[in-house]
Amino acid sequence: MFRYFSLNASLRQTYGERVQKIPLDAGFDCPNRDGAISREGCIFCNPSGSGSGMLKEGKDLLSQWTHWTEFQKRRYGARLFIGYLQSYSNTYGPIEKIAHTLSRLENLPGLAALSIGTRPDCLDDAKLRLLAAQKEKLNLNEIYLELGLQTAHDETLTHINRGHSVTDFKDMACRAADLGLNVVAHVIAGLPTPSGREGLAELLETVDFLNALPVRGIKFHNLYVCKGTRLAKLWKEGGYTPITLEEYCLWLGEALMHLSPAVVVHRLNGDPAPDELLAPEWAGAKRDVHNAIRTHLEKNHIWQGKKHEAVDGPPVHFAPDHKEHRA
Numbered sequence: 001m002f003r004y005f006s007l008n009a010s011l012r013q014t015y016g017e018r019v020q021k022i023p024l025d026a027g028f029d030c031p032n033r034d035g036a037i038s039r040e041g042c043i044f045c046n047p048s049g050s051g052s053g054m055l056k057e058g059k060d061l062l063s064q065w066t067h068w069t070e071f072q073k074r075r076y077g078a079r080l081f082i083g084y085l086q087s088y089s090n091t092y093g094p095i096e097k098i099a100h101t102l103s104r105l106e107n108l109p110g111l112a113a114l115s116i117g118t119r120p121d122c123l124d125d126a127k128l129r130l131l132a133a134q135k136e137k138l139n140l141n142e143i144y145l146e147l148g149l150q151t152a153h154d155e156t157l158t159h160i161n162r163g164h165s166v167t168d169f170k171d172m173a174c175r176a177a178d179l180g181l182n183v184v185a186h187v188i189a190g191l192p193t194p195s196g197r198e199g200l201a202e203l204l205e206t207v208d209f210l211n212a213l214p215v216r217g218i219k220f221h222n223l224y225v226c227k228g229t230r231l232a233k234l235w236k237e238g239g240y241t242p243i244t245l246e247e248y249c250l251w252l253g254e255a256l257m258h259l260s261p262a263v264v265v266h267r268l269n270g271d272p273a274p275d276e277l278l279a280p281e282w283a284g285a286k287r288d289v290h291n292a293i294r295t296h297l298e299k300n301h302i303w304q305g306k307k308h309e310a311v312d313g314p315p316v317h318f319a320p321d322h323k324e325h326r327a
């Protein structure tokens, strides 16, 4: 039984086959790192973990594409790919730089869609129009705009030194959706607050906030402590306690039940890079975390949107072979 509307299902329905995401490092920076807003970064940000570093190793976008697509072809037999501008904030800086980066994606073999990770304060109308125009220019099915929100609580955003507000996110998500961009929100469970830590109530408020916006996708993350971050210092001093796996499963299950069944779930949990994780230990065991989440959903008869819809089971469109949305 498919208990949530996964990205995999959404892609299968659209393309009729497996589509793999390809991470790309285009050499962008972040205003919360380079001094424009601060040099501290978000409290959880690992500066070396936020980028793949492939560009610095001398691999341009075409080399990165070839490297990862060849691997995915061998491993999964994939033929179609989503180019994912992932490292740091990929709309930060002059529009000419962004346009130049996008022009280098023309003619990448197998490119079916584009995903652009950024912050709401690194966008304006001209940049949004440039991104939206790539759908026709690169002959793509979809342009995903991955926008960091993390939480719908300004007090927490200030505490974690996020450098933008909830209103900034709302404003940019609406303007992006108006131009046809597929907005995907990033959310983190268990963020530190001035009085301790966000809990289930704050996570559900964040989901409710997103349900009311033209947001078509969501990435859930559990907060983990990485080396070299200010969160690591707080954790070592006893000022932050990460959530347990049991708490995360419980919270995620509740969040899914509150989430609109139309929203595509791009991620269920965070995935630390090798060697960067300090705590909690469980966050590094990706397969075990997925199994624990699936078991929790099954055992408790949880499905996405359960608290919205008066139906007795998951909607049929959660199944990858559901054909209604296929292009």
Ligand code: SF4
Residues within 6 Å of the ligand: 030, 031, 032, 033, 040, 041, 042, 044, 045, 046, 050, 088, 089, 119, 148
């Ligand atoms: S926005 Fe991203 S790259 Fe910038 S400081 Fe925060 S986590 Fe790091």
